[in-house]
Amino acid sequence: EVQLVESGGGLVQPGGSLRLSCTASGITFSSFEMNWARQAPGKRLEWVAFISSSGDATLYTDSVKGRFTISRDNAKNSLYLQMNSLRTEDTAVYYCVRGGYRYLECWGQGTLVTVSS
Amino acid sequence: DVVMTQSLLSLPVTLGQPASISCRSSQSLVHSDGNTYLNWFQLRPGHSPRRLMFRVSNRDFGVPDRFSGSGSATDFTLKISRVEAEDVGIYYCMQGTHWPLTFGGGTKVEIE
Numbered sequence A: 001e002v003q004l005v006e007s008g009g010g011l012v013q014p015g016g017s018l019r020l021s022c023t024a025s026g027i028t029f030s031s032f033e034m035n036w037a038r039q040a041p042g043k044r045l046e047w048v049a050f051i052s053s054s055g056d057a058t059l060y061t062d063s064v065k066g067r068f069t070i071s072r073d074n075a076k077n078s079l080y081l082q083m084n085s086l087r088t089e090d091t092a093v094y095y096c097v098r099g100g101y102r103y104l105e106c107w108g109q110g111t112l113v114t115v116s117s
Numbered sequence B: 001d002v003v004m005t006q007s008l009l010s011l012p013v014t015l016g017q018p019a020s021i022s023c024r025s026s027q028s029l030v031h032s033d034g035n036t037y038l039n040w041f042q043l044r045p046g047h048s049p050r051r052l053m054f055r056v057s058n059r060d061f062g063v064p065d066r067f068s069g070s071g072s073a074t075d076f077t078l079k080i081s082r083v084e085a086e087d088v089g090i091y092y093c094m095q096g097t098h099w100p101l102t103f104g105g106g107t108k109v110e111i112e
Helices: none
Strands: A003-007 A010-012 A018-025 A034-039 A045-051 A058-060 A068-073 A078-083 A092-098 A111-115 B010-013 B019-025 B038-043 B050-054 B067-072 B075-080 B089-095 B107-111
Touching (some): A018 A111, A045 A078, A058 A068, B010 B019, B038 B067, B075 B089
Parallel strands (some): A010 A111
Antiparallel strands (some): A034 A092, B067 B075
């Protein structure tokens, strides 16, 4: 069974940093493209970032470019999202998502990030 | 950006009856490669988001066949032939044809 388990969420002040992790099991992690997506309270789902299976290609939604960095460690079956210069509007449940960015085929359970003073 | 519009915020349904959720895009979702990248997702309370359909009408593994997807270009529909209690949740369409990816606002299916 495929499992994607996110961790690292929490409360952080505006301007602060947080690193999210996602550990995958039940799949050959290195074969899959991966993404982060999020859903702010009362808002629609939003795709955040994409990384290729090898990690040599990344894409970001405009609102996080220059602040967030997606990365992966295939030896550890892990995906990461380094979030810097956090803003209140980054408050959301963040999901680790397997698959190409056109498809977003399999989602984790999410981790809550709250940016507030 | 392509705007995805789900006109119904809430859809009260009767158990065992059909339900239809619509989604409209501000531009055609037919990609230059010939594919239409329109997916449907289900968010149930206490569960991870789940993809139900990809490329309009392809049902994901394990999704009951009471779910079906249809449509073309800018107008799309997700249908549930006979609603069951476990179908309660919010349904989102998403387009992957144009950059950036965008989601609809969601339609909440509730049992009346």
